Amino acid sequence: MQALNAFLIPILDLQLLGLVAIGTFAGIYVGAIPGLSVTMAVSILISFTFKWDIYPALSLMIGIFMGGVYGGSRTAILLNIPGAPAAIATALDGYPMAKRGEAGEAIGIVTVMSFFGGFMGIIALAVAAPLVSEFALKFQPRDYMLLAVIGILLVGSLSGDSLVKGVFAGALGVLIGTVGLDPLTMADRLTFQLPELRGGISFIAVMIGMFGISEALMQLHDVNKAAVKQKISRIVPSWGTVLKYLPLSLQSGSIGVIVGALPGRGGDIAALMAYDHAKRTTKNPEVPFGEGAREGLVAPETANNAAVGGAFIPMLTLGIPGDAVTAIMIGALFIHGLNPGPMLMIEKPDMFWFIVGALTMANCFMLLFGLTGIKVFVKIVEMPRSVLIPLIFLLSIVGAYAVNGSLSDVYWMLAFGVLGYFMKLYGYQLGPVILGVILSRLLDDNWRRAIISDQESLWLLLKGTVTSPLSAVLLLSVLAILLSKTKLWRRWRGQAA
Numbered sequence: 001m002q003a004l005n006a007f008l009i010p011i012l013d014l015q016l017l018g019l020v021a022i023g024t025f026a027g028i029y030v031g032a033i034p035g036l037s038v039t040m041a042v043s044i045l046i047s048f049t050f051k052w053d054i055y056p057a058l059s060l061m062i063g064i065f066m067g068g069v070y071g072g073s074r075t076a077i078l079l080n081i082p083g084a085p086a087a088i089a090t091a092l093d094g095y096p097m098a099k100r101g102e103a104g105e106a107i108g109i110v111t112v113m114s115f116f117g118g119f120m121g122i123i124a125l126a127v128a129a130p131l132v133s134e135f136a137l138k139f140q141p142r143d144y145m146l147l148a149v150i151g152i153l154l155v156g157s158l159s160g161d162s163l164v165k166g167v168f169a170g171a172l173g174v175l176i177g178t179v180g181l182d183p184l185t186m187a188d189r190l191t192f193q194l195p196e197l198r199g200g201i202s203f204i205a206v207m208i209g210m211f212g213i214s215e216a217l218m219q220l221h222d223v224n225k226a227a228v229k230q231k232i233s234r235i236v237p238s239w240g241t242v243l244k245y246l247p248l249s250l251q252s253g254s255i256g257v258i259v260g261a262l263p264g265r266g267g268d269i270a271a272l273m274a275y276d277h278a279k280r281t282t283k284n285p286e287v288p289f290g291e292g293a294r295e296g297l298v299a300p301e302t303a304n305n306a307a308v309g310g311a312f313i314p315m316l317t318l319g320i321p322g323d324a325v326t327a328i329m330i331g332a333l334f335i336h337g338l339n340p341g342p343m344l345m346i347e348k349p350d351m352f353w354f355i356v357g358a359l360t361m362a363n364c365f366m367l368l369f370g371l372t373g374i375k376v377f378v379k380i381v382e383m384p385r386s387v388l389i390p391l392i393f394l395l396s397i398v399g400a401y402a403v404n405g406s407l408s409d410v411y412w413m414l415a416f417g418v419l420g421y422f423m424k425l426y427g428y429q430l431g432p433v434i435l436g437v438i439l440s441r442l443l444d445d446n447w448r449r450a451i452i453s454d455q456e457s458l459w460l461l462l463k464g465t466v467t468s469p470l471s472a473v474l475l476l477s478v479l480a481i482l483l484s485k486t487k488l489w490r491r492w493r494g495q496a497a
Helices: 002-012 014-032 038-049 054-079 085-099 103-137 141-153 163-177 203-222 239-244 246-261 267-281 295-318 324-335 342-347 349-370 374-380 385-404 407-425 431-453 458-467 469-484 487-496
Strands: none
Touching (some): 002 349, 014 038, 038 054, 054 295, 085 103, 085 203, 085 431, 103 246, 103 295, 141 431, 163 431, 203 385, 203 407, 267 295
């Protein structure tokens, strides 16, 4: 009864319900603007809400979190500029749909599947929090390192027809991600003695440049081409469509929950892994992946929203953040005199169920707000290219500058935009570059930790990898991915078919 009462607090209290609604609405539009991250919005909120009671403060933060993860898909679909890292995979098939005049349908599918994924994460949080967090605790540094290797090998799903080009692009991303001071020794890495490079290259600048500026430059080739008229007669997908993609949604949502529950991971990796899974398991998509496949929207959007609930699992049960936003929320709980972790579940069970209730309402508001205003939003892609291209440049410059208030980020963004333009001209996909940047820190840090924990012995590291069941499974996954790329395997599958 106490749990039910706590769950109903953000539903029955009109003030808290209003704050969840305001937060979700604001989060959708913050997430849609490149450079204005959800992490930034929640961190700014702490300075305004630290004198508030804990319930109103959390209601607003949870709304922004849930809305922001979804909001990044809007500009990913309409402008090919992911509003957030979690929407990178969404752009791969969402933008081609918009170019065909199907932006309304794409946004409708994304909204409904995000809602479905959000509920999967919430249910996992409510039912399986202790179990999933216990599983996440078993991950050693070598396991995170292997997880990063698996992620980098997934470039095969993002690299079009050429695996070599995909691996090159992924390696380039890893190289970009390692620029700056070594996090362990503080030695310069690839800085060329330039002080400006010691802080590293902003991931947001790379992402906006690669996707936004390169797209604007590509559109200069057809600046006089008439814009495609968008079909928005049907936005909400039919029950038939929802049921058709339900199995993929369940699989992708499970990936999102598990990856979200791994400390420090988040929805961006979950979305990319789900996209890869969809591409591997979908036998005959109506449209090839990368050209507007609906499965390419269903998988990442279900996964990244399921990861929201997953990220709260280690935060509430272990006191370990599931991603950057929950790390900030841990700080907010500390400010209000609460200690996230195992004792919170015992001493303040009402707080746990309040968060579940707030997430539930935020997910409902996300569906409501996500399906409204689409007719206005799609007008963006119906603009003449002479107007749209400067708009893309403007949004990209503002987004890159907004991250750190630094003009150097704008210069980097423009440079990577030009690089992305030439990569597109020569048939290189940009997704693997961004994936490499995302995973470079995960790979680098956990390689160091694994070596240190095994007394700097490569032999002990290999021995631990083989003898640990979890590490062995991940290692076998790496080998299986490599095997699946060989011509011998493809020839055998062709004969078997």
